[in-house]
Amino acid sequence: MKNFVISVIAVLFLSLTCQGSIDSFIVNRYRQIVKLIETGNAKELSKLIAYPVKRENPLPDITSAAEFVSYYKILFDKVFKDQLKQYNDNIIFQHNGDYGLVGGGLNGEIWINEKGKIIAINYSSAEEQQLKQALKAKIKKEMHPDVKDWKENRLVARSEKLLIRIDETEKGVRYSCWSKGKKMIDQPDIVLYNGIEEMHGSQGGWSWTFKSGDWTYVVDNVQICGDTEECGLFLRLLLKGQDHSVIKLREIK
Known part of the structure; x- marks a missing residue:
């Protein structure tokens, strides 16, 4: 739905509570996720996702590992990978049992649950935004x-x-x-x-x-x-x- 994703994240961040320590399993899982994104290992990363992955309307959600692998290069571009270079363990925040990357240039682009599965990817690349605009234009012609x-x-x-x-x-x-x-x-x-x-x-x-x-x-x-x-x-x-x-x-x- 939003995209009001930006609005959702903005409101969400205002209520984030920083924890004194994050479970080592979560820290290690984030290290694994960051490494997989940096190396472009979409197949292994696809195994660490709780589907569906919501995308901004009217873009279709990603509902399977096969769809994720196919969409990977659109999802994670060079701009995001450069942002991810600022990752460190101290920017992991816990909120209502989930864990997001907030700080060091990251603003909740990725969230995982307590099982270490990715539950939200809030980053949208320039290429994805182009796809969104093209789809919006197509839909408007049919309304x-x-x-x-x-x-x-x-x-x-x-x-x-x-x-x-x-x-x-x-x-x-x-x-x-x-x-x-x-x-x-x-x-x-x-x-x-x-x-x-x-x-x-x-x-x-x-x-x-x-x-x-x-x-x-x-x-x-x-x-x-x-x-x-x-x-x-x-x-x-x-x-x-x-x-x-x-x-x-x-x-x-």
């Missing part, structure tokens, strides 16, 4: 004129009966919705502007809130929950501030 103008896409999702987009536009955050059977080239059934975008604390998750008369539309991306049924992507409809219905969504970009 209805009413909604083809947007700066960044936040989300594309489906339910059994709905197709939903959330975009950042010149007029603010926009919600567009098509009913079952329609495509984005068709005129949307609902278009709402002036959405409010909120992050669910430092552990991730987002919500987007839109209003239309007595109705409130909340697209809720819940990443931390006590019950697995409560996690995921939802469209919550409220009438005059009271819960009306909840629709489960599936992110499709």
